[in-house]
Amino acid sequence: MEEQEKPLSLVLFSGTDDKLTAASVLAVGAAAMGRPVNIFLQYYALDAFRAGRVNDDHRLSPEATDAQAPVVRAHPGQHWSELLRQAKDVGEVDIQACALSMDMFHLRKADLDPIVDGIQGVAAFMASASDGQVVFI
Amino acid sequence: MSAIQIDKTIDARGMACPGPLMNLIGAIRQGQVGQVFEVLSSDEGSRTDIPAWVAKARHELVEVVQDANYAHFVVRKAR
Numbered sequence: 001m002e003e004q005e006k007p008l009s010l011v012l013f014s015g016t017d018d019k020l021t022a023a024s025v026l027a028v029g030a031a032a033m034g035r036p037v038n039i040f041l042q043y044y045a046l047d048a049f050r051a052g053r054v055n056d057d058h059r060l061s062p063e064a065t066d067a068q069a070p071v072v073r074a075h076p077g078q079h080w081s082e083l084l085r086q087a088k089d090v091g092e093v094d095i096q097a098c099a100l101s102m103d104m105f106h107l108r109k110a111d112l113d114p115i116v117d118g119i120q121g122v123a124a125f126m127a128s129a130s131d132g133q134v135v136f137i
Numbered sequence: 138m139s140a141i142q143i144d145k146t147i148d149a150r151g152m153a154c155p156g157p158l159m160n161l162i163g164a165i166r167q168g169q170v171g172q173v174f175e176v177l178s179s180d181e182g183s184r185t186d187i188p189a190w191v192a193k194a195r196h197e198l199v200e201v202v203q204d205a206n207y208a209h210f211v212v213r214k215a216r
Contacts, residue, residue: 077156
């Protein structure tokens with residue numbers, strides 16, 4: 001996979017387990033196919049990446065109906081944090097916390113799970129996104 | 138199944154997408170060039186993902202055999 005692929009850049013806004021899982025599946029697929037992946041954690045998604053809280057119950061999005069929620073919860077797929085670790089293992093995946101959201105929640109780098117690589121402003125994130133797609137989840 | 142010599146079998150039946158592919162990638166990375174890997178997968182996504190990844194990573198898809206409830210993917214590590 002020597003040829004340089006366009007990056008896939010995911011802005012994670014929602015902090016519910018279903019959306020984090022869906023986003024992590026995209027990340028691991030892109031990484032496996034040789035695309036660099038940039039992940040920018042904002043708002044409620046950033047909160048889910050706090051140290052010691054990754055494996056908490058982050059609930060499901062409002063889209064999940066009462067009938068769907070138990071089906072989603074019972075599905076034996078891997079946890080989103082494990083998918084992200086696999087993505088980092090097979091490819092080039094950079095996970096950055098949004099500086100604005102860090103400030104909003106009074107967080108410092110040490111408050112975040114070590115899977116988060118750093119803190120970034122939006123312009124730096126857009127620079128890494130370059131001419132690849134940016135997906136907001 | 139044909140008489141291909143399999144060096145390692147990865148039984149990923151029951152794993153959800155993209156688990157079987159990720160297990161294959163892990164095994165191929167640790168293997169030697171020329172080794173043949175077999176993945177057993179009941180995940181529908183593997184039917185598209187494993188051939189796509191093998192082509193992209195420039196390995197060789199030796200064969201795909203569909204059984205009643207799962208598929209065998211035989212892949213040779215080409216580089």
